[in-house]
Amino acid sequence: MKKVVVLTGAGISAESGIATFRASDGLWENHRVEDVASPEGWARNPALVQEFYNQRRAAARQAQPNAGHRALVALEQAYEVVIVTQNVDDLHERAGSRHVIHLHGKLNEARSSRYEDLVYPLDQDRIEMGDVCERGHQLRPNIVWFGEAVPLIERAAEECATADVMLVVGTSLQVYPAAGLLHYLPSGRPLYLIDPGQPGTSRRGVQVVAEPATVGVPRVVQQLLAQAEH
Numbered sequence: 001m002k003k004v005v006v007l008t009g010a011g012i013s014a015e016s017g018i019a020t021f022r023a024s025d026g027l028w029e030n031h032r033v034e035d036v037a038s039p040e041g042w043a044r045n046p047a048l049v050q051e052f053y054n055q056r057r058a059a060a061r062q063a064q065p066n067a068g069h070r071a072l073v074a075l076e077q078a079y080e081v082v083i084v085t086q087n088v089d090d091l092h093e094r095a096g097s098r099h100v101i102h103l104h105g106k107l108n109e110a111r112s113s114r115y116e117d118l119v120y121p122l123d124q125d126r127i128e129m130g131d132v133c134e135r136g137h138q139l140r141p142n143i144v145w146f147g148e149a150v151p152l153i154e155r156a157a158e159e160c161a162t163a164d165v166m167l168v169v170g171t172s173l174q175v176y177p178a179a180g181l182l183h184y185l186p187s188g189r190p191l192y193l194i195d196p197g198q199p200g201t202s203r204r205g206v207q208v209v210a211e212p213a214t215v216g217v218p219r220v221v222q223q224l225l226a227q228a229e230h
Contacts, residue, residue, distance in 0.1 A: 001078075001079060001080050002079050002080070002164040002165065002228070003079065003080040003081075003082065003159075003162060003163050003164050003165075004075060004079045004080070004081050004082070004163065004164065004165045004166070004167065004224065005082045005083075005084060005159050005160050005163040005165075005166050005167075005185075006072055006081065006082070006083045006084065006166070006167040006168075006169060007084050007085075007086075007160075007166070007167070007168045007169070007171065007178065007181055007182075008083060008084070008085045008086065008087060008092070008169045008170055008171065008213075009085075009086045009087065009168075009169070009170045009171025009172070009175075009178075010086065010087060010170060010171065011169065011170020011171060011195055011196075011197075011212070011213055012066070012068045012069065012087070012091075012169050012170035012213040012217075013063070013087045013089055013091060013170070014170070015066045015068065015170075015212055015213055015214050016063040016064060016065065016066045016069075016091055017059075017062075017063050018059060018060055018063050018087075018089055018091075019056075019059070031048075031052060033146065034146070035048065035049075036048065036049050036052040036053075037143070037145045037146055038145050038146045038147055039145055039147055039148060040147075041145075042113075042140065042145070046129065046138070046140070047129050049140070049141070050126075050127055050128070050129060050140075050141075053107065053127070053141040053143065054125055054126045054127065056088075056107060057107050057108065057122070057125040057126070058125045060088075060089040060090070060091075060107050060108075061125060063089065063091060064091075064094075065091045065092075065094050065095035066091075066213070066214050067213075067214040067215075067217070067218055068169065068170075068212075068213030068214050068216075068217040068218070069091050069092055069094075069095035069097070070095050070096075071217045071218040071221040072092070072095070072097055072217060072221065073095050073096040073097055074221055074225070075221050075224060075225065076097070076098065077225065078224070078225055078228035078229075079165075079224065079228065080099075081097065081098075081099065082099045082101065082159045082163075083097050083099065083100045083101065084101045084103060084156045084159065084160070084178075084181065085100060085101070085102055085103065086103050086104050086171060086175060086178050087102075087104070088102065088104055088105055088106055088107045088143055089107055090106065090107070090108055101152055101155060101156050101159070102152070103144070103150055103152055103153060103156060103178055104143060104144045104150070105141070105142045105143040105144045106142055106143075107141065107143070108121065108122050109121055109122060109141075109142035110122055110127050110131070110139040110140065110141065110142055111133075111139065111140060111141075111142040112133035112135065112137050112138075112139065112140075113133075113137050113138045113139065113140045114133070114135070114137035115133065115135060115137065116151075118133045118134065118135065119142050120133070120139070127139050127140070127141065150177055150178075153177045153178070153181075156178075156181055157181060157184045158184075160181050160182075160184035160185050161184045161185070161186065163185055163186075163189060164189060164190075165189060165190045165191075165192075165224065166182070166185045166189065166190070166191045166192070167191075167192045167194060167217070167220060168182065168191070168192065168193045168194065168195070169194045169195065169213050169216070169217055170194070170195055170212075170213045171195065172195070172197060188205070190205070190207065191205070191206045191207065192206075192207045192208075192209060192220050193206055193207070193208045193209065194209040194211065194213060194216035194217055194220060195209075195210070195213075195216075196210055196211060196212050197210075
């Protein structure tokens with residue numbers, strides 16, 4: 001069975017109503033990104049950071065998977081599908097995708113602010129100041145903030161290096177190291193870029209689908225499913 005690796009970014013979640021990081025005014029939900037998504041912001045005002053992510057968690061819970069998410073699930077009928085996402089929501093899982101790597105962490109998890117390996121699932125929307133891990137340290141969102149290492153990037157690179165086909169959906173390819181994953185796809189393997197903004201790449205043979213995820217992903221998935229039948 002051939003393997004498809006799908007790199008997804010904020011564009012696919014935006015179509016489900018989840019706000020994207022990179023607004024034109026440099027703000028995210030009226031906050032400077034540096035204030036709510038960096039270790040420095042956490043050090044300055046952890047209560048603000050907690051409240052920001054508490055609101056994001058509630059918003060994500062209200063959102064529903066869209067046609068782009070569902071099409072990627074349908075692709076599993078004929079391919080091994082690995083989704084590498086920059087998104088912190090669980091829309092891929094709720095749509096039914098079985099193999100999802102979250103590069104930037106998960107909204108529905110908390111972790112110790114001191115011990116990175118102490119991670120806890122959340123069954124509610126809020127982490128409060130005063131909520132602590134089993135070793136007594138404040139819990140924080142299990143999110144990879146700007147300036148922090150991306151622990152799963154090597155695993156994602158290994159998946160890309162063994163892909164037969166790669167889809168890049170709803171990402172500007174401006175955020176590293178995730179944007180560098182394209183370079184691990186073996187030469188000559190098909191690469192589809194699905195985004196209305198037509199992200200640029202110097203790679204040869206790229207098929208650009210300048211459409212939103214809800215339109216472009218189902219279209220490409222139908223092509224791939226048809227190819228698998230022959």
